[in-house]
Amino acid sequence: MRRALLGMDVVALLLGILYLWAAFGYDRGTLDQPGPGFYPQFVGTLLVIASICSIVTHLLRPAQRKLVLPKGRDLGRVLSVTAGTVAYVILLNYAGHLLSAILVVFIVLHTMGLSSWPMKIGLTIAIALGSYYLFDIVLKVSLPRGILQ
């Protein structure tokens, strides 16, 4: 756990430095006329100080709990669901909502252990069509149609 916490602190510190560096690029203005860079410089300083103090705290005090990361099948399920969501984002504008949703729902149902194939296929189509009906037809959100256009 300690390594993970320290890793996060270091990433936060790097992001904080980057943010602060970018914040200094904006006009700070004066105390009576604060500019767009005035407040971000405070926020950046807070990020940097908080991450440094967090690093020191984690170096001085070892973590009480052990980090338990998913392994084996558990990791497989997490990665598959993540891959499904990423695939949806990448495919949405090309394949459209319906086909992308079919893909992500099928991946989830399959990796989460739904064994019956007719059930898997039926539910995949029902959930994807249901989401299309709710958002596109009922709520009038124009979802991308992609190649189905």
Place this chain on the structure above:
Amino acid sequence: MSSLDGLLYGFSVCLSVNNLLAVIGGSIIGTLVGVLPGIGPVGAIALLLPITMGMSPETSLIMLAGIYYGSMYGGSTTSILVNVPGEAASVVTCIDGYQMAKKGRAGAALAVSAVGSFIAGTLGLVLLMFFAPLLAEYALSFGPPEYFAIALLGLFALSRITGAPFWQSMLALGFGLAIATVGLDSISFVQRFTFHIIELAQGIDLVPVVMGLFGIAEVLVIAEESSGIPEIVKTRFRELFPTRKEWRRSWGPIFRGSALGFFWGLIPGPSTVLSTFASYKLEKSLSKNPDEFGQGAIEAVAGPESANNAASTGAMVPLLSLGIPFAPAAAMLLAALLIQGVPTGPLLISQRPEIFWGVIASMYIGNVALLILNFPLVGVWTSILKIPQAILIAIILVLTMVGAYAINNSLLDLVVLVFMGILGFFFRKINFDVAPIVVALVLGPMLETKLRESLYMSRGDVSVFFTRPISGAIIAILGIFLVAPPLWALIRKLRQRRT
């Protein structure tokens, strides 16, 4: 408008078909969210926010508020019958509620919990009805320094109350505040931190961040754990009535929990969760038989379950009267108002009375609906736990993603959603509390605007925050919040060394 007139007006708003459906719908969804382990009220509100955009502002808020307080009712069911808290505010109920179930008193625990929640919700509403208009009237005299001080107190007090290490909370706060600065500066119209990406000019929306941190992260946790269908303690309807002795032991904790919970709700932080721990401790210290706690004491169910309901009502006071959310769920309700273009703050009551009084009246109706939904229909709710997780996850995932896209029809929101989801999963693993990120993201723009307005107003004189009585007092309270805990720890250490 007096409180009574306001309430009657609220009922006239609330009794339209659309609003009644919103109350009932919100109560049902809230109970469902409470029953199902995983998606909590924040994730559920974020999930449904896009759906409510087509509704009128009052209907939208009535429904989303119903989800918020409804989840407090539903959370106890799984805590008592399965020993799995449906949401964080029901963790304490597991301790004695499940022990009662094992002893064959599940019905009594469920009944006391439902009745306690109803009483607490109703009492909390009476207090809300009187407190919120008073506070709003008082807040009309507030200027930018006062709002800046309140927002600052909200942020830093939250970091002190959550129980997470101080610097970790500060990091989360900084992270949320930094995200809030992305986009067009509202005063100078300069683009900040957009890296020439046009879509970033409108800023990073709150909803995909919350949906990711709470919704997608939760889906990933469920995918990892993928437990089977839980073992549920069966309860028959005729067993739902507590004995006279059980009722007698419950009244005190219910009323104490209601008062305690309401005032916890006024304090920044996850009040619904913390109020349950406070109530449990209080009841244990007052009990003649403290040894029974942990073995199935009915007081340990009645008090905390009343407290979390009253806290959810109390949290509506700063939200409706000042337009400042002190908890992530309240932040989501504020987001619902902002999306609809409703001006928030102390003028909400006078300018949009249909929203303020409509929501309050809906909460009275919602509490009655929830009592009916949760008391005799307990079997229906527990049967939902038998639905395979694969199906639930698939539905939640698709709705979350389409919902995030629907807000601005923006692919960037989807990218933010997935990124925050993965980040949220990692944060769960390292026990990093994400609540300050959400509150900072909501309060960040207000904090910056009010800081700059205060400095413009005072011509750069920083003492404006300390010399004005209200902002000065709030800053003093903030100082106590920040200094007192480490000082107290130091004193205790010194005392221990001496002894």
